Each structure stands twice: as structure tokens, then as C-alpha cells.
Amino acid sequence: MYKKAQATATAYLFLAPFLISTLVFFFYAFARALYYSFTDFNLFNTPHLIGLRPYVDVLADPSFRRALANTLIFSISVTILQTIGSLLMAVALNNRIRGQAFFRSAWYMPSITSSVVITLIFLWLFQRRGVANYLITQFQTYLPIILSFLGILVAAQIIQVLYERSRRLPAGWFDPALAAVSALIAAGLTALLSVLGVVGARAVQPFDFQYFSDSWLSIGGVQVLSMPLLVVIIMNTFTTIPTLMLFFLAGLQNIPGALYEAADIDGATPYQKLRNVTVPMLRPVTFFVVTVSLIGTMQMFDQVAVIGSAAPQNTLITLAYYVYANTFKSGAAPVNMAAAAAIILALIILLMVFIQRRFFVTAEAQ
Numbered sequence: 001m002y003k004k005a006q007a008t009a010t011a012y013l014f015l016a017p018f019l020i021s022t023l024v025f026f027f028y029a030f031a032r033a034l035y036y037s038f039t040d041f042n043l044f045n046t047p048h049l050i051g052l053r054p055y056v057d058v059l060a061d062p063s064f065r066r067a068l069a070n071t072l073i074f075s076i077s078v079t080i081l082q083t084i085g086s087l088l089m090a091v092a093l094n095n096r097i098r099g100q101a102f103f104r105s106a107w108y109m110p111s112i113t114s115s116v117v118i119t120l121i122f123l124w125l126f127q128r129r130g131v132a133n134y135l136i137t138q139f140q141t142y143l144p145i146i147l148s149f150l151g152i153l154v155a156a157q158i159i160q161v162l163y164e165r166s167r168r169l170p171a172g173w174f175d176p177a178l179a180a181v182s183a184l185i186a187a188g189l190t191a192l193l194s195v196l197g198v199v200g201a202r203a204v205q206p207f208d209f210q211y212f213s214d215s216w217l218s219i220g221g222v223q224v225l226s227m228p229l230l231v232v233i234i235m236n237t238f239t240t241i242p243t244l245m246l247f248f249l250a251g252l253q254n255i256p257g258a259l260y261e262a263a264d265i266d267g268a269t270p271y272q273k274l275r276n277v278t279v280p281m282l283r284p285v286t287f288f289v290v291t292v293s294l295i296g297t298m299q300m301f302d303q304v305a306v307i308g309s310a311a312p313q314n315t316l317i318t319l320a321y322y323v324y325a326n327t328f329k330s331g332a333a334p335v336n337m338a339a340a341a342a343i344i345l346a347l348i349i350l351l352m353v354f355i356q357r358r359f360f361v362t363a364e365a366q
Contacts, residue, residue: 033339033342033343034339034343035047035339036335036339037054037055037336037339037340037342037343038050038051038052038054039054040053040336041335041336042332042333042334042335042336043327043332043333043335044332045332047336050336054334054337054339054340055340055344057334057337057340058337058340058341058344061337063313063314063317063322064319064322064341066314066317067317067318067319067321067322067341068319069224070226070229070315070316070317070318071298071300071318071319071320071345073224073225073229074229074232074233074236074297074300074318075294075297075298075300077233078233078236078237078240078293078297079290079293079294079297081233081241082236082240082241082244082289082293083244083290083293085237085241086241086242086243086244086245086248086289087248087278087279087282087286089107089241089242089245089248090245090246090248090249090251090252091248091252091274091278093245093249094249094252104249107242107245108242108243108245108246109242110238110241110242111239111240111242111243113239115239115302115303115306116302116306118235118238119235119302119303119306119307122231122232122234122235123212123306123307123310126211126212126231127211128208128209128210132211133206133208133209134207136207136209137206137207140207141201141203142201143202144200144201145190145194145199145200145201148190148193149186149187149190152185152186152189152190153182153183153185153186154182156181156182156185156186157173157178157179157182160178160181160182161173161175161178164178211227211228211231212227212228212231212307212310212311212315213227213228213311213312214226214312214314214315215227216315217230226314226315226316227315228307228311228312228315228316232300232303232304232316236300236303240293240296244289244292244293247285247288247289248282248285248289250285251282251284251285252278252282254281255277255278255281255282259277259281260277263277287356287357290356291353291356291357294349294352294353294356295349295353298319298320298345298348298349298352299320299345299349300318300320301318301320301321301324304316304317304318304320304321305321305324319344319345319348320345322338322341323338323341323342323345324338325338326341
């Protein structure tokens, strides 16, 4: 009995830091935010209960509605891209290829880099005179040569495949060996045409697009996705895919090899093995990845804060940034509105996780 009590006390002692931090920084903070969301608290006055008025004010605020739309679009887009990208990358890096350890380490590098540094790099890439506009300008300049190469490549591939099939030899349209020969033929003929002056680079105006401007992709006159938010979606997908890839890699190690051997015996293609073996067996991991991704993207804040005034606020504002901006606004800050927005954000996250757990996951994943 004494030893059991001693073991229990030791366990609670080790759990104490986690329990204390959870009680203080989650349950207490959540209770305070819930309380402030029903008061007139502005950071300097004594709070008085005013009922649901902060929630009504928040829902009537155009900035909150824009932040809510931006957050949902960002969260859904990034979660889909991250999940698909990390799964495909994990499948690719799970193969036994030369330099496997190097490629796994190299792909993971973006995840260990500070999000602030990555954001600054993307700001530089998408400047008005940045790399993105430069590459587009170069593409337009050399478009005749590129089209010439691609046209000859396709023609050479078609001719080779038809020739092989006329000899009753199996040849696919994307046969890698024939594609390599086609690429060599296309490169040689394109170089010859370029020397003869038939095709060549052309003079074009520098591509001069401002990515961090108030430009939108609209559907039916409704502004759906801003260009600055699209840049942040690309950036966030690029930096978080390697982290989520690790979960899929760990899941792939637990899939019995006999399933793939049986699929090979049945003549399954790589796509059929991915769809019928890999994806079903990774459902528990997929549930975890989607949940983590949804929670993380719904709370996206750092990229918006770093970009700051480099882009119009309505193009990038998210719910987390809306809460921050209202809490630390100069003068009398509407903390009650910030608290109400934070509670709404928490409820949306809980609702999305509940729906996913209720309808999109199998029993074994729970």
C-alpha cells in the first residue's frame, strides 16, 4: 500500500508542471476570456456584465467578417494541400532510393527554419522586383524556344511509341527510356533552330505585378481570395508539409509488406496500390494530420504579423490577428470584443474537429 501511494505521488510530481501550466494558461485563461466576452472591459476599467452585446458588435464588425472569411479559406486550402502533399512526399521518400537519408533531411529543412525568416524570404521573392516576377519575365522572353522544345519533344515521343508498337513491342506514352531519347532529340533540334535564327528569345517588358496589393480573386463579384493571402498559403504549405510528412512516414512503416506483395501479384499499378492499400491503411494518421493542420491553420498569426503593413490589412487579417489587434489597440482597447472573437474562434475549431471526428474517420482511428 505504501509503495503504491509513493508511486502515485511520484507520478503526480512529474505531471505537476504540465498540470499547473494547463490549469493556468488554458483553463484559467479560457475562463477569463469567457468572462470578459460578456463585459464592457477595455483594459483599463472595472469590467461590468453587459450580456451578449460584445458578440453582437463583433459579428457586425466588417473586419471580423473579413478575418473569418480569410481564416476559413486559408485553413481549408492549406489543410487540403498539406495533407495531399505530405502523403505524396512520404510515399516518395519511403522508397529505397540512393541518398534516401539526404533527401529526407533536405526536405525537412524548411520545418526547422524560423517562420519569421521564411516569411521575410517570401516577401523578397514576391517583391515587385523579386524573383517571382523575374522568372515570369524570363519565361515570357524564352517562350518561343520553350514551345519549340516541347513541340519537338511530344512529336518525337509519339513517333517513337508508334514505331515500337508497329514492331509489336510494348511501349507506353510515358515510357521513361523513350522520353529521355525524345528529350535529347528535342534539345538538339531546338539548339539547331536557335542557331539558324528560326526561333529565339524575344524582347518583352519586365513583368511588373504587385503581389502584396489589394488585388482579389472574385467569384460572382464576391471577393474570395486575396493575392497576399495566396502567397501566405503557398508559404505555409511549403513550410509545414515536411513536418506532417514525418507522421505519414511513421504510418507507412506499419503497413504490412504482404499487402503490397499481394497487390504486385494482382498486377496493381503504383496508383492503384496508393489508392487501395496506402490511403486506407493510413486513415488514423490522416485523421491526426488533418486535425493538427486544422487547429494550426485556424490560429495562423505570425506570418500576418511579420508582413504587417507591407500588404493591406483586409487582405491578410485572420481571426487570431483580429484578437491580437483588438487586445493591444492603442488607447481604450475593445478587449471584450477580442475575447468574444477568441471564443468564437475556439467554438469554430471545436466544431470542425467534431464534424471531422463524427463523419470522416473510421472507428479504428478513434
